[in-house]
Structures are given as structure tokens and as C-alpha cells.
Amino acid sequence: METTIRQTWAFMFRGYHLTRRYISWVIVFNFYALVTSATVALIGVAAQDYQLTLTLVVGALMWNFMSSLYNEIAMSIAYERWEGTLEYTFMAPVSRLIHLTGISLFSLFNSIVQTLVVLIGLLLFTDLNLRGANLSGVLVVLGVSTIAFVGLGLMAAALPVMSPERGAEATHIFQGSMLLVSGVYYPVEVLPKWLQPLSALSPATYTLSACRKLVGLGNSGSVPGNLMGAPLSAVMRELIILALMGAVLMPLGLWVFGRIETWAKRTGKLKRTG
Amino acid sequence: MEFPAIQVCNLKKSFRKREGFFKKSRLWALEDVSFEVHKGETYGLLGPNGSGKSSxxxxxxxxLTADGGEVRLMGHSLPKExxxxxRIIGRVSVDAAFYKKLSARxxxxxxxxxxxxKPGEAERRAMEILEQLGMEKTKFSTPLEEMSRGMQQKISIARALVIDPPLLLLDEPTTGLDPKSRRDVQSFLEALRQRTGTTILLTTHDMAEAERLCARIGFLAHGKLVAEGTAEALKQQAAAATLDDAFIKLTGEGLSKDEEPQKEMGVLEGV
Structure with a gap:
């Protein structure tokens, strides 16, 4: 047990020191996340429509959290490939479960910090007042959806193992497709009919739908400064779907990663190329 | 029962190379390679680039997963165990791959x-190793990107030894190092083997290094182990005055002709 804790801590230790050494870049990326979120939120402000503003703010915050988590996990493997250290990680007596759990825990911490930075920043751009929103319910939804996003991140993390040159870029194709079909900034009903079934496959769809209900969007009684957030029981359907998706995507992510690792070891693709 | 530290039997490895859209050809990186390394022995593998040493x-x-053959390390079979x-191997590769922004520590x-x-114990051990390799303590907290290649390679050796492995796999550990760093590393490896009885498998281009460090040497060319023995035995076998000449006579090629096997093998990863 002690060994397992130390091994998990190894990835947190590495993540912490890399963040510390790249702190100026971390600030730049947080600033970028804030600017892009504020740009979207200001569309609602310009329309002088509080419901629209809140829809966009919730979309921007949730998407920021989910994409950051997904990205951090996927890119940590790409970064190891680039540095040439992936071989040493794979040579160590660490199970892939511990390896990927360690990466995911640090990514989760990073994503929470980045989302908080964006939230605080958005308060400067909009007269956001979340009084009456069911924020504890939002945290529960985020907690449950995290598992599904970690699973997706693990699958995406396998791409840089497959192709060092194109793998990292391919992770963005996944991410962009999810952004398109999940109703981050618009209802999924506006998507072409043939594309709408895909939105049902994205965990982000259910996360956003639940979070919007929990902050009081769609409730006619919600007014600025006094939102009528739904109770957690009102989003039970979304929570169950997210839990089921997590239960499938997490082991599937580990399985896919394991298969790609085996393939890479057979074909000699683990070799450093950076 | 006493078993060899390394036991390699009829090891085969090939890579597929794409030739055009549909056509693929198979290129052998290792063909029926067999050898044994005894516990506490330093065994050298000599061969030009593309000969299969790194594979x-x-x-x-x-x-890397072999296509066929048997490999046992300290009695444990690969890939099964x-x-x-x-837990029992440390590896140093030709390129010192690290998180370059992070310090050695x-x-x-x-x-x-x-x-x-335990981090405390590991840090003490790492410090001892780095001091033995002739590295100043003050460099311990310097990011690796600010260090010379020689220093990085010493840290690479420290990384392999910090886990105290009974078996050390060294893939051209002194390639590209300046003469002083090269001597430091070689002296350290000699002392390490004498002090701890660590078994070392060393691949190198450097004949003098092989003669100095290795009890026995194997000549690898085009994925085949063409000869093995002590440096003296190899020279006698080839009726050559130097190990360099022996290599040329026994393999039909020189170590300095690095590009020839590369061309034959094509551009392949992991060869």
C-alpha cells in the first residue's frame, strides 16, 4: 500500500515541479482560457439577455473544466514522449492503473484551479450573481462526470503513443467534435437532425444539461440575483447516465491504452522521437 | 540452482517497413541471437549502428516484444515475468532522456x-553516486537543460543505480562524452562491478572501452551474433593484432562504417 501511494505521488510530484518550472506558461494558458471564456460570455452581455449570458457562462466554465481535464491527461503522455521519458515510465514497476490514476489526479487538480481562475475572471466581465443556484449539486455532477472524462482522456492519451508526430494533434479532433455536439454554447436541438444522435454519446451533453438545471436556467422563476436552482433529484437521469458512462469509459480507456501500449512494444513505436 | 544473470536463446525481432501503399517488407533486427551473461560479469556487445544492439x-x-526466442533475466522469463x-534492471540509454526543466534532484x-x-533514502543514495561520478553537489538543484551532455549522462547512470538493481543494461553510455567524462563513467562502472557484483550488459562502438570493461565481448552484425569470447580469444580467432581488426575480419565490416547498415535496414525505429 505504501509503495502504491508513493508511486501515485510520483506523478503528482512530477506534475507539481513541472508546473512550477513552467509557471509563466501556466499563467499564459490560464489567461487564454479566461479571455476565450469572457469573449463568449460577452455575447450574452451584448444581447442584454441574462438567461443567454448565464447559459454561455455555464457553458464556458463547464467546458473549460472538462476540456482541461481531458487535455491534461491526453497531453501528459505526449509530453513524456517528447521528453523521451515515456520509456522510463513504462520500464518502471508501476501498473498502468497507478500511472494513469496519478496523471488524472494531478490533471483534476489543475483543471479545478483553472476553472476557478476563469470563474473569478468572469465576475469582472459580467454581473454574475449565482445566488439561489444549487452549487453543491453542480459539484456533485462535476464529480460524477469527471470519471467519464478521465476515461475519454485515457483513450486520447493512447494517440500520442501510436503516433508521436500526429497523435497529440489528433486529441484535439476528439475535443473539437465533443464541443460541436455537446451543446456547450447552444441547445443540441439546433444541430442538424443527423448529428443530434451523436450528442447523446457525449458525457458533456449530460453534464451541461444537469448543471444548467442546477443553476436555475430554464426555470421561469429565475431572475438575476435570485436564481431558482433545481434540486439534485431533478437531474437524477443525467447523473445515472454519467455514472454509467464513467463505469464504461474508465475501464475502456485503460483497456485501449493497454492495447496500444502492447502494439507499440511490438512495433518499436515507443522509441524517443522528440 | 545457479542460473545466468542474462540468458538469451534464439532471440528474433523483425520490423515491418512500408514500401509504397500496399507493400510491406520485413527486416530482421535480431536473428537467432543466443548468449549468456554470468552473475557479476560485464559483457560487451559490439556492433555498428543498425546491428540490433539497441533492439x-x-x-x-x-x-520491445520479441518475435521469438527466449529471454531470462536472473531466472525470470520475459515477457511473462x-x-x-x-524491479531488477536499471537502464542507461545513449540519449539521456529526462524532464529537462527539472533538476537532477x-x-x-x-x-x-x-x-x-523512500525519498530520503533515495536522495542520499543518489548524492553518493553523483559524488562518485565526480559531480559537484551544487549542481544537484540545477535544471538539466543547463547541464552539459556529460553531466546529464552521469545523472542518467545515477537514475539507473538509485534503485540499486543487480542488473545494469547500458546502451552506449559513453557515446558523445568528452574524454574526461568518459573516463569518469568507465572508472565508476569498473568500481561498481568490483564493489557490488552488479551484472552489466554494455553495448558500445568503442573497442578500447570494451577491452577495458568487459570480461567477454560479443560481435553483433546485421542482427546476428557472429562471434563471442574474451578480447584475447577474439583476436586469436581472427588472427588479428587489435580488437578493431578482429571485428572487421569476423564480421566483414568496420564499426566506423556506421551508415552502411542503416541504409540496408532502412529508416526504422527501435533497431
Whole structure:
């Protein structure tokens, strides 16, 4: 047990020191996340429509959290490939479960910090007042959806193992497709009919739908400064779907990663190329 | 029962090379390679680029899966017992791959944690190794990107030893080092073997290094082990005055003609 804790801590230790050494870049990326979120939120402000503003703010915050988590996990493997250290990680007596759990825990911490930075920043751009929103319910939804996003991140993390040159870029194709079909900034009903079934496959769809209900969007009684957030029981359907998706995507992510690792070891693709 | 530290029997590894859209050809990196390394012995593998040295080391390091043959390290079979094998091997590759932004201390502590070691003990051990390799203590907290290649390679050796492995796999550890760093590393490896009885498998281009460090040497060319024995025995076998000449006579090629095998093998990863 002690060994397992130390091994998990190894990835947190590495993540912490890399963040510390790249702190100026971390600030730049947080600033970028804030600017892009504020740009979207200001569309609602310009329309002088509080419901629209809140829809966009919730979309921007949730998407920021989910994409950051997904990205951090996927890119940590790409970064190891680039540095040439992936071989040493794979040579160590660490199970892939511990390896990927360690990466995911640090990514989760990073994503929470980045989302908080964006939230605080958005308060400067909009007269956001979340009084009456069911924020504890939002945290529960985020907690449950995290598992599904970690699973997706693990699958995406396998791409840089497959192709060092194109793998990292391919992770963005996944991410962009999810952004398109999940109703981050618009209802999924506006998507072409043939594309709408895909939105049902994205965990982000259910996360956003639940979070919007929990902050009081769609409730006619919600007014600025006094939102009528739904109770957690009102989003039970979304929570169950997210839990089921997590239960499938997490082991599937580990399985896919394991298969790609085996393939890479057979074909000699683990070799450093950076 | 006493068993060899390394036992390689009829090891085969090939890579597929794409030729056009549909056509693929198979190129052999290792063909029926067999050898044994005794416990506490330093065994050298000599061969030009593309001869299969790195593929062999990577198979022993659990990073590459062989197509056929048998590999046993300290009696443990690969790939079946790879979890056990990973605990008993340390590897140094020709390129010192690290998190270059992190310091030597941070990189070594990360490795120690990965192997489940106590950070305090690992740090003390790493410091001792680096001092023995002639590195100043003040450099311990310097990011690796600010260090010379020689220093990085010394830290690479420290990383392999911080886990105290009974078996060390060294893939051209002194290639590209300046003469002083090269001597430091060679002296350290000699002393290490004498002091701890660590078994070392060393691949190199450097004949003098092989003669100095290795009890026995194997000549690898085009994925085949064409000869093996002590340096003296190899010279006698080839009726040559130097190990360099012996290599040329026994393999039909020189170590300096690095590009020839590369051309024959094509551009392949992991060869």
C-alpha cells in the first residue's frame, strides 16, 4: 500500500515541479482560457439577455473544466514522449492503473484551479450573481462526470503513443467534435437532425444539461440575483447516465491504452522521437 | 540452482517497413541471437549502428516484444515475468532522456518514487553516486537543460543505480562524452562491478572501452551474433593484432562504417 501511494505521488510530484518550472506558461494558458471564456460570455452581455449570458457562462466554465481535464491527461503522455521519458515510465514497476490514476489526479487538480481562475475572471466581465443556484449539486455532477472524462482522456492519451508526430494533434479532433455536439454554447436541438444522435454519446451533453438545471436556467422563476436552482433529484437521469458512462469509459480507456501500449512494444513505436 | 544473470536463446525481432501503399517488407533486427551473461560479469556487445544492439537492450528492458526466442533475466522469463524483471534492471540509454526543466534532484526523486522507494533514502543514495561520478553537489538543484551532455549522462547512470538493481543494461553510455567524462563513467562502472557484483550488459562502438570493461565481448552484425569470447580469444580467432581488426575480419565490416547498415535496414525505429 505504501509503495502504491508513493508511486501515485510520483506523478503528482512530477506534475507539481513541472508546473512550477513552467509557471509563466501556466499563467499564459490560464489567461487564454479566461479571455476565450469572457469573449463568449460577452455575447450574452451584448444581447442584454441574462438567461443567454448565464447559459454561455455555464457553458464556458463547464467546458473549460472538462476540456482541461481531458487535455491534461491526453497531453501528459505526449509530453513524456517528447521528453523521451515515456520509456522510463513504462520500464518502471508501476501498473498502468497507478500511472494513469496519478496523471488524472494531478490533471483534476489543475483543471479545478483553472476553472476557478476563469470563474473569478468572469465576475469582472459580467454581473454574475449565482445566488439561489444549487452549487453543491453542480459539484456533485462535476464529480460524477469527471470519471467519464478521465476515461475519454485515457483513450486520447493512447494517440500520442501510436503516433508521436500526429497523435497529440489528433486529441484535439476528439475535443473539437465533443464541443460541436455537446451543446456547450447552444441547445443540441439546433444541430442538424443527423448529428443530434451523436450528442447523446457525449458525457458533456449530460453534464451541461444537469448543471444548467442546477443553476436555475430554464426555470421561469429565475431572475438575476435570485436564481431558482433545481434540486439534485431533478437531474437524477443525467447523473445515472454519467455514472454509467464513467463505469464504461474508465475501464475502456485503460483497456485501449493497454492495447496500444502492447502494439507499440511490438512495433518499436515507443522509441524517443522528440 | 545457479542460473545466468542474462540468458538469451534464439532471440528474433523483425520490423515491418512500408514500401509504397500496399507493400510491406520485413527486416530482421535480431536473428537467432543466443548468449549468456554470468552473475557479476560485464559483457560487451559490439556492433555498428543498425546491428540490433539497441533492439536487444530494449527487449531486455521490457520495452520491445520479441518475435521469438527466449529471454531470462536472473531466472525470470520475459515477457511473462516482466513485472519482476522491471524491479531488477536499471537502464542507461545513449540519449539521456529526462524532464529537462527539472533538476537532477527532482528527476532522481521522481524515479525513486516510481519504484516505491523512500525519498530520503533515495536522495542520499543518489548524492553518493553523483559524488562518485565526480559531480559537484551544487549542481544537484540545477535544471538539466543547463547541464552539459556529460553531466546529464552521469545523472542518467545515477537514475539507473538509485534503485540499486543487480542488473545494469547500458546502451552506449559513453557515446558523445568528452574524454574526461568518459573516463569518469568507465572508472565508476569498473568500481561498481568490483564493489557490488552488479551484472552489466554494455553495448558500445568503442573497442578500447570494451577491452577495458568487459570480461567477454560479443560481435553483433546485421542482427546476428557472429562471434563471442574474451578480447584475447577474439583476436586469436581472427588472427588479428587489435580488437578493431578482429571485428572487421569476423564480421566483414568496420564499426566506423556506421551508415552502411542503416541504409540496408532502412529508416526504422527501435533497431
Amino acid at each position: 536487444l537492450i530494449r527487449i531486455l528492458s521490457t520495452l 516482466q513485472e519482476v524483471v522491471r 527532482e528527476n532522481l526523486l521522481y524515479t525513486a518514487l516510481l519504484y516505491g522507494q
